Amino acid sequence: MRHRRTVALLLAATAALTAACDDAPGDDAALEVGTPAPDFRLETLDRERFYLHQHRGKLVALVFWESWCTVCKEALIALSSAGQALGRDQVVAVAVLGDPENRAAAQDALKGLPVDLPVLLDPGKRVGARFDVRAVPTTALLDRDGRLGLKRQGWDAGVARQVREWLRERVPRRGTP
Numbered sequence: 001m002r003h004r005r006t007v008a009l010l011l012a013a014t015a016a017l018t019a020a021c022d023d024a025p026g027d028d029a030a031l032e033v034g035t036p037a038p039d040f041r042l043e044t045l046d047r048e049r050f051y052l053h054q055h056r057g058k059l060v061a062l063v064f065w066e067s068w069c070t071v072c073k074e075a076l077i078a079l080s081s082a083g084q085a086l087g088r089d090q091v092v093a094v095a096v097l098g099d100p101e102n103r104a105a106a107q108d109a110l111k112g113l114p115v116d117l118p119v120l121l122d123p124g125k126r127v128g129a130r131f132d133v134r135a136v137p138t139t140a141l142l143d144r145d146g147r148l149g150l151k152r153q154g155w156d157a158g159v160a161r162q163v164r165e166w167l168r169e170r171v172p173r174r175g176t177p
Helices: 002-020 070-086 099-109 123-130 157-170
Strands: 040-043 049-051 059-065 091-097 120-123 138-142 147-155
Touching: 059 070, 059 157, 070 091, 070 157, 099 120, 138 157, 147 157
Parallel strands: 059 091, 091 120
Antiparallel strands: 040 049, 040 120, 059 138, 138 147
16 A cells, blocks of 8 residues: 555656646747747857847758767758858858857867858757757758748758758749849
């Protein structure tokens, strides 16, 4: 009888803790396509501030990565290239670093790469959690109204093609209104 009571108390305590964790700030439900992206402010690797809401009216490409991730470098290169090719007046591409305590490792990882985009520091992976990032790299594309348009985990030729096509479909061709 005593054993059952102890088990019941443990189960009740576990349920209460789980419920409390589910209501914790930053533990938003999974972000779905078409829903507004959560606004955020992060410091950059260059010690500047990046405010997501300041980029409304442009397409925003976020790639969540970590300094140890080799495939993340491919995603960074591709998004940097896309941002340059489509025009920075149209597309803002940024890299959200999930292990900012490794600032030096991130700088080393980027050395020699053809990457020209801001690197945002996400301490505690709070922004990553709000975008429901479960693995790196994860790419999130936001439309001009700040709504999630596409989100992909991982990076391969198929994901690269989807990202490129999504961005190109939304950027007017040069010389057209």
